[in-house]
Amino acid sequence: MKLNNFKYFGWVAVLGLILTACNNPAPTNTQSGTQNTQTATPASSQPTDKFTVGLVLVGPKNDAGWSQAHYEAMQYVIKKQPNVALEYVDKVNPSDRPNVKGSQVADDLIAKGAKLVIFNSDDLKDDAFETAKKHPNIPVIHATGDYSWKEGKNFKNQQNLVNIMPQMEYGRMITGCAAALSTQTGKIGFLAPLINDETRRLVSAAYLGSKYCWENYRKKDIKDLNFKVTWIGFWFNIPGVTLDPTKVADDFYNSGYDVVMTGIDTPEAAVQGKKAAEAGKQVKFLHYTLKTGCDLAPDICLGVPIYNWGPLYLDTIRKAESGQIKPEFILGKPDWSNINNPDTSAVGFVFGKALTEENKKTLEQFIKSLGDGSINLYQGLLKFQDGTDFLKAGEKATPQQIWYMPQLIQGIEGKSK
Amino acid sequence: MENNQLKIKDYSLRFGTLILTFLFITLIIFLAGASPKEVFVALWQGISSADQFARVLSTLAPLLLCACGLVFTFMAGLYNLGIEGQIIMGAIATTFALRIFQDIIPSYLAILLGIIFGIAGGALWGLFAGVLNVYGKVNEIFAGLGLNFVAQGLTLYLVFGPWKRPGVASMSGTEQFKETVWLPTIGNTEASPIALILAVLGLVVTAIVIRGTYFGLQLRAVGQNLRASYVLGIPAYSRILGAFAICGALGGIAGSLQVLAVFHRLIPNISSNLGFLALLIGMLVGNGILWILPVAFFFSALNVGSLQLPLSLQLESSLAGVIQGSLVLFVLLARAFNNIK
Amino acid sequence: MKIELRNITKRFGNVLANDDVSVTVEAGTIHGILGENGAGKSTLVKIISGFIGRDRGTIILDEKPGEIKTPAAAIRAGIGMLHQDPLDFPTLSVLDNFMIGREGGKDKTSSIVLPKKLATKELKYLASDFNFSLDVNEILGNLTVGERQQLEILRLLSLGVNTLIFDEPTTGISASQKDALFAAMRKLADSGKSLIFVSHKLEDVAVLCDRVTVMRQGKVVGEAEIPCPENRLVEMMFGRELASPNKPKTATAEVALQLHNIILKTDRLTIEIEKLTIQSGEVIGLAGLEGSGQRLLLLMCAGLLPATSGNLIINGQDMTNQTYQNYLKAGVGFLPADRLKEGLVNGLTIQDHVALRQSIGRRSFVNWKETLTVTKDKISLFNIRGKADSKVERLSGGNQQRTQLALLPIPLNLLLMEHPTRGLDIESAIWVWQQLIARCQTGTTILFTSSDLDEIVQYSDRILVFSGGNVSAPIDTKELTVNKLGQMIGGKFEDGGLGTGD
Numbered sequence A: 001m002k003l004n005n006f007k008y009f010g011w012v013a014v015l016g017l018i019l020t021a022c023n024n025p026a027p028t029n030t031q032s033g034t035q036n037t038q039t040a041t042p043a044s045s046q047p048t049d050k051f052t053v054g055l056v057l058v059g060p061k062n063d064a065g066w067s068q069a070h071y072e073a074m075q076y077v078i079k080k081q082p083n084v085a086l087e088y089v090d091k092v093n094p095s096d097r098p099n100v101k102g103s104q105v106a107d108d109l110i111a112k113g114a115k116l117v118i119f120n121s122d123d124l125k126d127d128a129f130e131t132a133k134k135h136p137n138i139p140v141i142h143a144t145g146d147y148s149w150k151e152g153k154n155f156k157n158q159q160n161l162v163n164i165m166p167q168m169e170y171g172r173m174i175t176g177c178a179a180a181l182s183t184q185t186g187k188i189g190f191l192a193p194l195i196n197d198e199t200r201r202l203v204s205a206a207y208l209g210s211k212y213c214w215e216n217y218r219k220k221d222i223k224d225l226n227f228k229v230t231w232i233g234f235w236f237n238i239p240g241v242t243l244d245p246t247k248v249a250d251d252f253y254n255s256g257y258d259v260v261m262t263g264i265d266t267p268e269a270a271v272q273g274k275k276a277a278e279a280g281k282q283v284k285f286l287h288y289t290l291k292t293g294c295d296l297a298p299d300i301c302l303g304v305p306i307y308n309w310g311p312l313y314l315d316t317i318r319k320a321e322s323g324q325i326k327p328e329f330i331l332g333k334p335d336w337s338n339i340n341n342p343d344t345s346a347v348g349f350v351f352g353k354a355l356t357e358e359n360k361k362t363l364e365q366f367i368k369s370l371g372d373g374s375i376n377l378y379q380g381l382l383k384f385q386d387g388t389d390f391l392k393a394g395e396k397a398t399p400q401q402i403w404y405m406p407q408l409i410q411g412i413e414g415k416s417k
Numbered sequence B: 001m002e003n004n005q006l007k008i009k010d011y012s013l014r015f016g017t018l019i020l021t022f023l024f025i026t027l028i029i030f031l032a033g034a035s036p037k038e039v040f041v042a043l044w045q046g047i048s049s050a051d052q053f054a055r056v057l058s059t060l061a062p063l064l065l066c067a068c069g070l071v072f073t074f075m076a077g078l079y080n081l082g083i084e085g086q087i088i089m090g091a092i093a094t095t096f097a098l099r100i101f102q103d104i105i106p107s108y109l110a111i112l113l114g115i116i117f118g119i120a121g122g123a124l125w126g127l128f129a130g131v132l133n134v135y136g137k138v139n140e141i142f143a144g145l146g147l148n149f150v151a152q153g154l155t156l157y158l159v160f161g162p163w164k165r166p167g168v169a170s171m172s173g174t175e176q177f178k179e180t181v182w183l184p185t186i187g188n189t190e191a192s193p194i195a196l197i198l199a200v201l202g203l204v205v206t207a208i209v210i211r212g213t214y215f216g217l218q219l220r221a222v223g224q225n226l227r228a229s230y231v232l233g234i235p236a237y238s239r240i241l242g243a244f245a246i247c248g249a250l251g252g253i254a255g256s257l258q259v260l261a262v263f264h265r266l267i268p269n270i271s272s273n274l275g276f277l278a279l280l281i282g283m284l285v286g287n288g289i290l291w292i293l294p295v296a297f298f299f300s301a302l303n304v305g306s307l308q309l310p311l312s313l314q315l316e317s318s319l320a321g322v323i324q325g326s327l328v329l330f331v332l333l334a335r336a337f338n339n340i341k
Numbered sequence C: 001m002k003i004e005l006r007n008i009t010k011r012f013g014n015v016l017a018n019d020d021v022s023v024t025v026e027a028g029t030i031h032g033i034l035g036e037n038g039a040g041k042s043t044l045v046k047i048i049s050g051f052i053g054r055d056r057g058t059i060i061l062d063e064k065p066g067e068i069k070t071p072a073a074a075i076r077a078g079i080g081m082l083h084q085d086p087l088d089f090p091t092l093s094v095l096d097n098f099m100i101g102r103e104g105g106k107d108k109t110s111s112i113v114l115p116k117k118l119a120t121k122e123l124k125y126l127a128s129d130f131n132f133s134l135d136v137n138e139i140l141g142n143l144t145v146g147e148r149q150q151l152e153i154l155r156l157l158s159l160g161v162n163t164l165i166f167d168e169p170t171t172g173i174s175a176s177q178k179d180a181l182f183a184a185m186r187k188l189a190d191s192g193k194s195l196i197f198v199s200h201k202l203e204d205v206a207v208l209c210d211r212v213t214v215m216r217q218g219k220v221v222g223e224a225e226i227p228c229p230e231n232r233l234v235e236m237m238f239g240r241e242l243a244s245p246n247k248p249k250t251a252t253a254e255v256a257l258q259l260h261n262i263i264l265k266t267d268r269l270t271i272e273i274e275k276l277t278i279q280s281g282e283v284i285g286l287a288g289l290e291g292s293g294q295r296l297l298l299l300m301c302a303g304l305l306p307a308t309s310g311n312l313i314i315n316g317q318d319m320t321n322q323t324y325q326n327y328l329k330a331g332v333g334f335l336p337a338d339r340l341k342e343g344l345v346n347g348l349t350i351q352d353h354v355a356l357r358q359s360i361g362r363r364s365f366v367n368w369k370e371t372l373t374v375t376k377d378k379i380s381l382f383n384i385r386g387k388a389d390s391k392v393e394r395l396s397g398g399n400q401q402r403t404q405l406a407l408l409p410i411p412l413n414l415l416l417m418e419h420p421t422r423g424l425d426i427e428s429a430i431w432v433w434q435q436l437i438a439r440c441q442t443g444t445t446i447l448f449t450s451s452d453l454d455e456i457v458q459y460s461d462r463i464l465v466f467s468g469g470n471v472s473a474p475i476d477t478k479e480l481t482v483n484k485l486g487q488m489i490g491g492k493f494e495d496g497g498l499g500t501g502d
Ligand SMILES: Nc1ncnc2c1ncn2[C@@H]1O[C@H](COP(=O)(O)OP(=O)(O)OP(=O)(O)O)[C@@H](O)[C@H]1O
Pocket: C012, C013, C015, C016, C017, C035, C036, C037, C038, C039, C040, C041, C042, C043, C044, C385, C386, C394, C395, C396, C397, C398, C399, C423, C425
């Protein structure tokens, strides 16, 4: 009897261990129960003219970044097109929802009446494709990705699949320019996630922006500009797997990089920048995708390039409603007349407090020139890091050349692969 | 007669526990600010379509295999928390085999080799935990947790390193395998008959080995009293190692199935915590091996159905975990209570 | 305190362990409870001390109905019990064990903070009062059974009990510890406490008790005032008179066991045996105080403890450094004293054990039907009160011992036993020795320890006396008087020992 009781204590202890392991701390949204019941209408009470959109979010819908931008885009769509109803599941990734696949979530959303499904991550591209194949009558939007791009490398002839991606390269050029205008030391750091086509494209764009503004507005020699990218290996810190972004950011600030821009999901560039500034260093940072990113350290924030999916989604959903969906690869353009217009511009830039009035004017001038075509940064002569030609003198880049850059542009310090 | 009385007592205990658990869960749902009725309806809806039911079956297969594996270690008196790592190593080994063989030999052979590699990978990892336990005198719980950590790290390394998708390392795992090496499924759903057959076979073999063979009997003896078993002439340590290896092998098959039938690639969280879920099942069923089938089915259904909680009720799907956890807790308490009496 | 038990009934499944039992224990007396194995003695005293519940019946304490549902409640009511198998915490110190079980606030000595100083003082005082020698800081696991028992008595007394129950306290303790125990018990009775003494040993009952109750198959079959003729008690216990067998000569000319230059070292003892030869069929008794090295020798001969140096030869085969499995193959059997720790597996049935024994060397499927037949045969042959599917921990102490004996392999060349009849009633003990002698006649050699000198003298051909690791030369039983044996156990070896040194 005695022994057995001890054994049960053992069991209970083990149970505790397992339970904590099972319910690993997924970032939870405590308000979700009350806040969103109005928008996620139960399937049963749908009038027939309702058009239900299923949204599969890779992260929490309030992640203050990527997934939240998509969730807010759908709120925007509903405001503009009130017969649209939203069914969504967030945190669709194997660590938050083990044993759940994006395609399964889509199946369930469709079973609940979704007539169109949106996937919001590159990580979900196989799921998006699988869903499109399994439900040929349901239009599927994959935000990011290139399966529907006829001229692209990975084209899959799938009639109901649409890819959407705002042209963040412009956002990045503006970021790069802001950095070049503001740096005192001529050293700009880029705290970057992992290396793929998209991130190579964006880092290169940032560099092109910096280079242009350094040479043309600051009238300095490009040799005196030091632009360094450090890839941590993922979108956020995974101890033991990625580099520690905190340390990378510190290294930048401590070795004279007085402007650091970030491309990762978490705010180390801002947080460590703030600490460095408090310690008396003259440093600035640029955040990414989060509209309110400057609030992390307003006094040293130069700005934030942001995505605006709302108008793109609205347009595609309207097409789907009227049955006009076709496989399409949509590159969301900035509205050059006002890049921060929520109804028209796919890419925006929030100006930060640390940007001086003069520099802000210069930056606006830069944006205007990008818009009217008087500046085209994707024009030769441009070389890759290994010295081979990216664009020959005078040659303008095709969308494919921009999308699939095999290497970083020459002048950037950091790995291409 | 003695046995009959015991059985009636046993069943009424189980039944009473079930009702208590149910009440407790209802209370928790109330406290979480939801309506219990809605939650149960949602869970039910979450498994009622053909697609969803197929998902229940496809989760059931690895779950059954892991639970069966754990029967061996439980019998030997071991808490094999390393089952997660054993699933992962099975999955890694399967992926390894498929990467080599999927293009050079017929698909069915590649699949077969994948499963064999999975068995070997899981068994080795299990044996490793056993060696640490027997010869290194490391408590099997800590050995298991440590090895889980290593296996998890290895997966991340592979997914982000040598086995990353061309150009794009991502959390979504390695490149998908060719469709020809996916396990065939029933219709357009995700249930694979081969996976189910393997799992049921695993259960039958487990039941036979535990109940009908000297090996099973010796395991039970070793689990209850290592010293006495040794004095009685049982090679106790080799039996413990055997239990670890078998558990690892079955976990390895589960890992293979996660790769071949569910994800069709290696993903960072390939085990999907099914090992831990299987531990809960093991605790719940105690010695009643055949109870594994209904309990695993129930857990699988709960697991799959819980996707409806965020979907239709904006509730965290981890509520399903709470339900499973409280069920186990109550059963353990009931058993402890019964024992003290 | 006067204790009256009225119509106590307890059923385990279909075993009626206590059937309408009524006993009265007067204050200030020692009351014996006698009975064969499985008679229900332990069950009865466990009911009194709150360890198991009763189905029916009342307990009246000093003319008032007593509610005793848990051991703690029993202690509050003033009743404490020493178990047949000690219930304590072997990894804790003597002092910690002494303090365990106190309730906060019951008296001034206990509170949330452990009153170590006070407790130490109390323990030392009590120990000297009873002539017990206990080291308060020793780890309990290093104590002998007798010392653990002494500690338990003191612990219960410090909790304020006025009734003490002893369930077979004399098995496994040395003669001097037994004397100290009996003196303490007498002293307690004289101070007005009541004591209940469960035993098989008539002579113990005769010297100690004021009154006995005899049980058979769950029922009270008689009561007697002491003194009372022994054969009357035996008749009450078994329904007939018993005669003990005489040990015939079983030794042959063949050599069964040879030890050469053996040195066995542990952190507490070193045993040296230069040369020892034992004939096949011989019975060797190992006498000595508990913990003097007898167990080490048995373990070594069983293959469970490697010798530090020297050679061990069994039936001409050098077994030094062989695996335990090979010892088993060579026909060596070991019967440990601690049945539920070393001999039997908790949670497994008798049939499971029989199957386990068969499993050695076999690997495949169990033929449960065949094992069932074998098990049933053994149960009836060894007169085990239990069924094939009874879990061993549910058997009474004596029946566990019979099960262990039933599990010994056949054929057996060398049998090593610790306390072979511990816990057995007289009838069973006699029967067991008949079986063992029969085996010796077919060539089995036996080495056994016992705390019962009579048993050693009665059944051994030769005797080895152990004293603090020194081993005497084998002595022919015929040349031995109990007096001389007593002196040797005290350490006086006339002709030197087996050790190389002396
Ligand atoms: N927990 C239990 N479950 C089932 N049967 C039991 C249990 N405890 C005791 N018994 C049975 O009750 C009967 C009486 O057992 P008990 O232990 O009281 O005997 P005992 O008189 O102390 O014998 P011994 O002298 O051998 O110790 C035995 O047949 C035993 O098998």
